[in-house]
Amino acid sequence: GAFLELDVPKADLTIKATGKQWYWSYAYPDNGKFEFDSLMAQDKQPRLLGVDNEMVVPVNKVIRVQVTGADVIHAFALPAFGVKIDAIPGRLNETWFKAAKTGMFYGQCSELSGKDHAFMPIAIRVVEDKEFASWVETAKKKFASGGTGTYASAAGPTQ
Template identity: 55%
Template sequence: MRFLSALLAIWTGLAATAAAQVGAPTPDAIGLREAVTPVMESVVEFHTLVMYIISAIVILVMILLLYVMIRYNRRANPTPSKNSHNTLIEIIWTAVPVLILVVIAIPSFRLLYLQDVVPEADLTIKATGYQWYWGYEYADLEIGEFYANMVADEDIDEAAGQLRLLSTDYPLVVPVDATVRLNVTAADVIHSWAMPNFGLKIDAIPGRLNETWFRAEQTGVYYGQCSEICGLRHAYMPIEIHVVPQDVFDAWAETAAEDVDAGRTMIAEYQAGVRETRMASR
């Protein structure tokens, strides 16, 4: 009983850690990141559907192979069959894969449509990839372009919740439940803006403006990275997004319009309060 209690405590602690860092990768994690947008929810559903289909195919093929190995080996079948083909079997192994592909294709096209068609947006943000950091502009707000660089190892503040290789000095801030249009480009070479919890990965190409969207339905801090090899420091240009309530975002936007450093301090203080509340509720 004492062992079981200890095991339960460890499991609870791991679950709490995972919940506290919902938008960050965790050690020994298996599977996709938690979905916090409609697109990512559809990605997870499609992934699950395809996994069921693949598993069924693998099991069926394994059973057929075992049956053939046992039924038609030299000892069990000393006189080999002279049949060259079987019309019914050939029709089955042609028709069934076609039906399987149709079953996969329908939700696949629906997901592509969901990703590519941008709904009416509440907010428009332009993300520009540089070697090796990201620049952000809020098209609807009077906030000048600011740049998000990775926080160096020696500057990491663990007490403030910063994570090595993932935290940036000027994070992106968006309101929860708001439809955000994201325009992505690059100033030098090809980069890629990727946010796993949002189900997003879109290339940033010089001279071209790619467009996507997201609607984060859960507050928190979420992390992504450049996902296109772009040079020496490709692994050191992370993406950090703070999804906050609308009133907090409005206050941040008003502050950042006057002084982006003051806006950064304000959002850091807000997240510190969130962490204290979370710790107190445990």
């Protein structure tokens, strides 16, 4: 059944986070349905937390995060926002946060179900509304599959 762990206030933005081995995918259903993978970047700082594509959210907005797992149970943890929620295959868990200031925030997968597990970094860049709007436009183009811009990774990454 639909069991909600907490009462989610009316969201300004919904992001769907899918835990995979060993990275997260983020979809933005409210902003043109693009989706992208966020993998640990070997050359980014801080070490083991930097990623190639951050989740980007606007400041002072209620961000609803729907979390699920593609393979095993992962945990989506963002201590800065008091968020920790399990990403379970076949289930959609929901949480929310509101970032009071701009900047980079880091979290990570905190379940230990594999040797690489500590290295599923979560990087969130909190920006002003205007910057978020322009990022969305860029992301729609960057992550669109086949240039159609309808749905970025409907098929998912090829194995």
